[in-house]
Amino acid sequence: MKKFVIVVIGLVLAINAFAQTPDWDLNLLDTARNVDYLTEEEKNVVLELNKARNNPAKYAEMYILPRLEWFIDDDRYRVPGSNTTTRTNHTNNRPAVISAINIMSRLPAGLVPLTPSRGMSLAARDHTLDIGPRGLQGHTGSDRSSDSQRLARYGRRSGGGGETLSYGRETAREVVIQLLQSTGHRNIIMNGSYRFTGLSMGSHSVWNHMCTIKFAGNFTDF
Numbered sequence: 001m002k003k004f005v006i007v008v009i010g011l012v013l014a015i016n017a018f019a020q021t022p023d024w025d026l027n028l029l030d031t032a033r034n035v036d037y038l039t040e041e042e043k044n045v046v047l048e049l050n051k052a053r054n055n056p057a058k059y060a061e062m063y064i065l066p067r068l069e070w071f072i073d074d075d076r077y078r079v080p081g082s083n084t085t086t087r088t089n090h091t092n093n094r095p096a097v098i099s100a101i102n103i104m105s106r107l108p109a110g111l112v113p114l115t116p117s118r119g120m121s122l123a124a125r126d127h128t129l130d131i132g133p134r135g136l137q138g139h140t141g142s143d144r145s146s147d148s149q150r151l152a153r154y155g156r157r158s159g160g161g162g163e164t165l166s167y168g169r170e171t172a173r174e175v176v177i178q179l180l181q182s183t184g185h186r187n188i189i190m191n192g193s194y195r196f197t198g199l200s201m202g203s204h205s206v207w208n209h210m211c212t213i214k215f216a217g218n219f220t221d222f
Contacts, residue, residue, distance in 0.1 A: 044172035119154030120198020159217020
């Protein structure tokens with residue numbers, strides 16, 4: 001009972017914070033809409049990332065908090081309207097969702113919007129097209145290439161960076177929510193020093209879908 005009370009109090013505090021958050025300025029945040037090298041859904045990923053960075057508390061309120069109602073217990077959930085019960089792991093079970101909501105309610109708002117990069121997107125596409133059909137996971141390519149080595153094919157990164165990988169999620173919002181529920185991926189997405197991004201969505205022979213997203217403080221395309 002004590003643990004349940006603590007969780008509820010935490011969510012109440014988070015909801016109180018959400019009530020004070022303003023709306024998003026999509027003219028500011030939809031930075032990828034006019035580029036010609038991303039699909040419409042990939043452009044939506046950039047928008048979802050920028051919404052989360054701009055107002056993490058509101059993002060959690062609107063898109064993550066309602067998912068608590070899906071859970072049957074800590075480790076199983078059922079999407080409304082579906083008869084399928086999904087078993088979770090430590091990155092997307094109910095405690096992970098609660099943790100993500102509470103952490104995002106306390107994160108600073110107003111991070112600089114990410115700007116899409118063609119070179120970074122090409123590097124992300126290389127990785128998606130490499131490991132997806134092979135059913136692999138992780139940041140190392142089948143040729144043993146690293147994130148930095150793939151980026152170096154298309155430009156020069158400086159100011160730090162990171163790479164996030166999503167599996168099994170088809171839409172932009174589902175991709176970003178999955179990543180935000182993981183501590184390591186959330187730390188990359190919410191890093192205020194990152195200003196550029198590139199990504200690629202594609203098929204995966206095991207998980208059906210995957211998305212590679214790269215981040216950088218600065219990136220100059222060749």
